[in-house]
Amino acid sequence: MAHQPHHHHHCTSETDHAPLAELLDLDAEVLHKHLANLVGWVDELTGGTAPRRILDLGCGTGTGTFALLQHFERAEAVAVDGDPQMLRHLSGKARALGLADRISTVQADLDADWPAVGTVDLVWASASLHHMADPDRTLREVFAALRPGGLLLAIEIDSFPRFLPDDLGFGRPGLEARAHAAMDARRAVDMPHLGSDWGPRLTRNGFTVEAERRFAIDLKPPLPASAGRYAQASLQRIRGGFDGELAADDLAALDTLLSSESPAGLLHRDDLTVRAARTAWAARRPE
Template sequence: MSQHSASHHDHPHGEGHGHRHTHSHGHDHDSTPLDWNSIGPLLEQQAEIASPAYADAAAWLDTLAPAQGVRRVLDVGSGPGVVTSVLAEAFPAAEAVAVDGSPELLARARERAESRGLAARVSTLHAELPEAIDTLGRADLIWAGNSLHHIGDQRAALVEFAGLLNPGGLMVLVEGGLPTRHLPSHLGFGRPGLEARLDAAHADRFAEMRAGLPGFKDEPDDWRTLLAGAGLTPAGTRTFLTDVPAPVSPVVRKLALAHYERVREGFGDLLEADDLAMVDRLLDPSDELSLHHRTDLFHLTARTVHTARKG
């Protein structure tokens, strides 16, 4: 499941949240193995920025949780375990299990849990999904944060996940939302609306990624219908905002630079020449209007959380 190793930081709408879409078990588009040790700190910082939104989501889930209580939580595609710890804090009687295909990121998840005094209740499980879904064990809550879309047959995977839920248990999908925005429409150079055009290019690359997955089934992103098709009862959908206005911290600026570097590397070939020139200018530290120096840089995104209950 290395292809979803960074799932909490990975989004089909352009931001990527610290992770270029990968397939072939932990490889990037050019089949180069990803270096999770070098990517890990970036993933962690990105998830930390979104932590307040994830904490709000977890508080909402607490109102939907099984009446008998949540005793075991699976965080599927946990990456470095930021959300695993958020879930452990939200459900203090539960064991929270970080499930991922990257041993390096799971090590970070363990370190994070220890640093937050959660080591007794947070464990890790190395698993390649979807093949190993049936080895994950029973759960009262399964959180799949931007990881399901890395499985070719999403419908079949949801049926398997539903089979792991205890009666009354909750399936939680974080999929969709709104593209992350870092910049105003008019940058002071080039054609306005760059980020909207980058979204379109990223959507094309995302569709290529999906089509290349083993067992790919072309399904619409109708998560409520897919959850119901897995025998679950939809329990509500909400969207949670991460809003970091200008002026941003050095960490947020660094993450915006990393995002645009991934844009340049990951789908620069899909951009028109003038848009590619704009991206290059944004990355040029000698340019006063680059991301290195802009005072109007911000971080704004929304993540949508879909839930369904097992009868």
């Protein structure tokens, strides 16, 4: 973040919060079934004892917080993020959903000091652990914050969503595959913990890994208009980082796709799909 110079990655700067926030909200909207599956799984894992205090680590716009509070109606949540604008966005949504009195937001850089969140029954960390400079340290803090028997749900993205057919009707076939390859190369440098195997990490930090589940998402047309906006927000985000990694004709094709006006653009296509994969680890602090 701009005001914390030691923060090494660029996921959240003060200036580009809005596009990421929009992307996270669209992710929640388009992948709502996946989210419901995850929450249903948490329900099974927590058995008869519904969680009362929940910690959402790297909460973003609150996707996990809201889904969990709507399901566990007697629970309260602490939503932690390093980006104050994410937390403001979350608070606005919380008021609109009537959930504000069950949520407290805490701004904290999790690479610095662990915030005073007290003891919790459930920690939800979705697409946030790979951002940590020292994930093992964060996992030790999570362990200490959980009550004995408490549960951590760590959700990570195996592959960023893909939307496009190989042949777009213009440009060279295979654009999305080339764009993902370029993005993966960049991310391997920026975020070395992305795609790491969290099972052994959880075990060596004291957790009992109860299950690891892979969720394959494969939405086919016809899709709602939000899927087009989700594709646009996703590809816009990866488009921003390409300087020199993609050929000029590929960049031009991407710009056609991203254009809201072009009839061949993402907002107007009827051939979009949403293909993605996520893995979730359910890890318990032993009694």
